[in-house]
Amino acid sequence: MKAMRIVSEQNGDGGSLELTRTPRPVPQHREVLIQVVAAGVNRADVMQRQGNYPPPPGASELPGLEVSGRIAALGPGCDSDELPIGLEVCALLTGGGYAEYAAVPVDHVLPVPAGLSLPEAAALPEVACTVWSNLVMEAGLSRGETVLIHGGSSGIGTLAIQVASSLGARVIVTAGSQEKLRACAELGAEVLINYRDEDFVEKVKSATEGRGADVILDVVGAKYLEQNVRALAPDGRLVVIGLIGGRRAEVDLGALLVKRGRIIATSLRSRSDEAKSTIVRQTREALWDAFGPDQADPMRLIVHSRYPLEDAAQAHHEMETSTHIGKILLDVSS
Incomplete structure (x- = not known):
């Protein structure tokens, strides 16, 4: 699969982003594989590229903490009736979102809120x-x-x-x-x-x-x-x-x-899978319906700009210059 990896610089000034090909992840027990449509860009991704926010042990070295896309495969222990192949979802990740596929614990997967498009939903889970x-x-x-x-x-x-x-x-x-x-x-x-x-x-x-x-x-x-x-x-x-x-x-x-x-x-990324599952569940219960078009005053998800995955470096530059209002997205696949 295509993915954007961080390449460390020799001068110690952090790293750069490079498009590469890497093996597609295989979903493990109680994990799903998502074919990524879009990925959210977060300040944490920039810090990771700069060498100031390494991923937790066992997490993907690829940046990217939230994605939207479609279920592509199920790991052992997943319910195909609850998460059928092709279902449109978004998800909270510990890493690995800047890629065509991402493996995610099933309890960190969320439906796309009514009122949001599939690409827009990539801007929501981490935030x-x-x-x-x-x-x-x-x-x-x-x-x-x-x-x-x-x-x-x-x-x-x-x-x-x-x-x-x-x-x-x-x-x-x-x-x-x-x-x-x-x-x-x-x-x-x-x-x-x-x-x-x-x-x-x-x-x-x-x-x-x-x-x-x-x-x-x-x-x-x-x-x-x-x-x-x-x-x-x-x-x-x-x-x-x-x-x-x-x-x-x-x-x-x-x-x-x-x-x-x-x-x-606090830090969300370094929490245990169990702790994040609790946060995901409570966040969904509290906020997901608030984005629905049937609400009198629905919440708004502000997306400032979108870049192709190949232009992730430009997205990071915009994040660093702080000229944006709201979220920055990467379009990964259609």
Whole structure:
């Protein structure tokens, strides 16, 4: 099969992407083989290419954490009545999505939501599972609370705004341009902060009468740690899901103690298959019907651009320049 692999550079500056041919994976016990139609591009893929996010032991070395496509084969222990050959699905992967075929645990396979095309569905599994597991399962965001979402115009951010709004939370976002902030407002964000020229701590405090945000969803990491702690409300929860701004920083534990604040650091990819199965199931139950055209106000999946698999390097460049709003997809096959 065709696949896009990461080739390490000799100068230590990470790696590049190269189209190659590699053996088609064989589905193992309780796995299915998906003929991939499209794959989502995620920040984690870029980090893996750069050498900063290696796959967990036993996972495919190929990048790609979410795909959509059709069931091509079933491994032992799978039910052909439940997952017939040719069924259109999307799936959460630990790796291997940048390829014509991917083997996936059966419990990580999801139906294509009503209202989405098969290629569009590739943009959903990683984002939806990340948003639901962190905002709800980890942070316990609830009606009447305030959430600060950093990177509100990203794939994760655009869905997180909608999920938080649907829960009855007040949404504050940061983004780097007025165009991106307008997109966030259209999705339900109430307070808009341009992080390039505004102090988000001051803006959050002003918008909450000095109280702060009950939940902060952060993709930046070290660069924002001290500010995030200052922006937290009493009993607030800071959920760190990315390290764009570095890995190491100091934190004032006294400030955290006074607020009874919590810092939660999570990674979806490194969880066990069983833990991810629970997240997939709960995410499907909570969100899948929300995309249906019969909903009064259906959730929107924002796809910014699509590239052929062969142009994955261009997709990564667009991700790195942060010029996109929503998701970037790779078209793998028709």
